[in-house]
Amino acid sequence: MKNRIKEIIEDAYNGKLLMEQEIRELLEIDLCSEEFFSLLYMGRKVSEEVCAGRAEIHGQVGVNSGPCHCDCAFCSFGASNKIFNKQRVESLEFIMKQSLDLEQSGANAIYLMATARFNFQQYLEIGKHVRRELRTDVPLIANISDFTYEEAVSLRNAGFTGIYHAARMGEGMVTRIELSTRLVTFEAAGKAGLSLGTCVEPLGPEHNVEEIIEKIFIAREAKPVYSGAARRITIPGSSLSDNGMVSETRMSHILAVVRLATPREVPGNCTHEPNVIGAVAGANLLWAEAGSNPRDIVSNTENNRGFDVGKCREILVDAGWQVLDGPSKFFKAIIEK
Numbered sequence: 001m002k003n004r005i006k007e008i009i010e011d012a013y014n015g016k017l018l019m020e021q022e023i024r025e026l027l028e029i030d031l032c033s034e035e036f037f038s039l040l041y042m043g044r045k046v047s048e049e050v051c052a053g054r055a056e057i058h059g060q061v062g063v064n065s066g067p068c069h070c071d072c073a074f075c076s077f078g079a080s081n082k083i084f085n086k087q088r089v090e091s092l093e094f095i096m097k098q099s100l101d102l103e104q105s106g107a108n109a110i111y112l113m114a115t116a117r118f119n120f121q122q123y124l125e126i127g128k129h130v131r132r133e134l135r136t137d138v139p140l141i142a143n144i145s146d147f148t149y150e151e152a153v154s155l156r157n158a159g160f161t162g163i164y165h166a167a168r169m170g171e172g173m174v175t176r177i178e179l180s181t182r183l184v185t186f187e188a189a190g191k192a193g194l195s196l197g198t199c200v201e202p203l204g205p206e207h208n209v210e211e212i213i214e215k216i217f218i219a220r221e222a223k224p225v226y227s228g229a230a231r232r233i234t235i236p237g238s239s240l241s242d243n244g245m246v247s248e249t250r251m252s253h254i255l256a257v258v259r260l261a262t263p264r265e266v267p268g269n270c271t272h273e274p275n276v277i278g279a280v281a282g283a284n285l286l287w288a289e290a291g292s293n294p295r296d297i298v299s300n301t302e303n304n305r306g307f308d309v310g311k312c313r314e315i316l317v318d319a320g321w322q323v324l325d326g327p328s329k330f331f332k333a334i335i336e337k
């Protein structure tokens with residue numbers, strides 16, 4: 001194995017914060033080379049150590065579907081993609097049932113996802129109801145559009161512990177959201193005491209190493225409780241569909257680099273959609289999904305692309321992980337801001 005790569009991997013394992021050039025060299029390792037498997041081994045080792053060997057499964061419920069004016073090219077709700085032509089909101093009873101089902105089947109955190117169009121007050125009301133009905137201390141997490149500090153405080157008061165938010169690949173170019181807007185939301189959430197989960201996503205084959213490095217830096221500087229890497233799922237007929245998808249093997253490579261480039265105080269490393277090689281490479285967080293889903297073309301993803309908690313557990317066990325029982329430990333992590 002090349003000494004230089006060995007040195008970078010070992011330095012990262014020993015707590016050195018990798019810089020741009022080192023991350024670039026790791027991202028440029030040949031797939032399935034000796035260096036590649038060393039990288040996966042060390043990514044996995046760090047992931048295991050920072051979560052005491054217990055992976056987590058977080059469950060997301062999509063509360064609405066329909067065309068969204070932010071028009072992200074990779075999202076099935078993007079208005080130009082013409083997948084969903086009508087606005088639809090699931091009933092409170094149904095959202096509640098899906099959240100409770102996920103909790104009961106062992107999800108370690110429950111997320112409520114809404115499109116950027118969705119009314120904030122209505123979202124808060126749904127959140128309060130779900131929080132009240134959840135039977136355990138499982139954290140409730142918001143996955144919504146950008147928001148202000150005042151809105152972040154309202155989310156906290158409604159019972160949300162944290163948010164999922166990301167500066168996506170191609171932000172401002174394949175989306176109608178400025179990168180700076182996403183960063184303002186990170187800031188607002190942090191100030192209001194909401195923990196952040198994030199990820200380098202949605203990765204496509206056209207993304208170069210420079211943009212991947214940029215997004216790894218943005219993610220780690222946001223001081224999240226988890227980072228990770230996820231690929232774009234092709235939305236048929238979208239402007240990005242001709243680019244195809246990144247292989248799971250390449251994603252496992254990027255995921256391991258994200259782990260090694262992210263400080264150890266960040267315990268989680270997620271990937272999506274769930275897959276065994278990602279979990280082997282150190283993904284200690286996988287996703288179960290119900291309701292609407294920006295990667296799916298039907299309103300109830302549990303009948304199509306979405307995996308349930310049992311399937312995620314199977315994948316983690318296949319990859320040699322134990323799965324945490326009870327509320328997420330990632331969302332209890334104290335991250336120095």
Ligand code: SF4
Nearest residue numbers: 068070072075115116
């Ligand atoms: S990713 Fe979010 S903001 Fe972008 S189109 Fe989809 S729902 Fe709207």
